[in-house]
Amino acid sequence: MNIETLAIVVLIAAAIAYPCYVFALIVRADFYSYNQKIAQTILLLSIPVLGAAIVHWFHMLHRARPESSDPAFIPQREPEIDEYRALTGRRHQDET
Numbered sequence: 412m413n414i415e416t417l418a419i420v421v422l423i424a425a426a427i428a429y430p431c432y433v434f435a436l437i438v439r440a441d442f443y444s445y446n447q448k449i450a451q452t453i454l455l456l457s458i459p460v461l462g463a464a465i466v467h468w469f470h471m472l473h474r475a476r477p478e479s480s481d482p483a484f485i486p487q488r489e490p491e492i493d494e495y496r497a498l499t500g501r502r503h504q505d506e507t
Contacts, residue, residue, distance in 0.1 A: 426460055430456075430459045437451050440470065451466045
């Protein structure tokens with residue numbers, strides 16, 4: 412077996428294995444509804460490698476955890492809301 416044949420076999424195996432791996436991720440995901448899983452499977456099967464990459468990317472986005480907030484962070488005031496309350500006198504009503 413020469414190098415070209417081996418490279419083709421490896422590429423074909425990867426083109427089959429990657430969508431199978433992504434399909435397994437979709438099936439095991441508990442944060443997708445049934446309809447979302449069907450839609451992602453259709454995308455995965457219609458364009459095997461590119462669809463798998465897109466579905467995998469969406470899966471990683473949904474699994475990403477938000478960064479923890481810094482307890483020392485003090486948010487800026489919201490000038491539109493503060494100025495509205497100052498002009499209308501609603502601050503007193505909102506606090507009670």
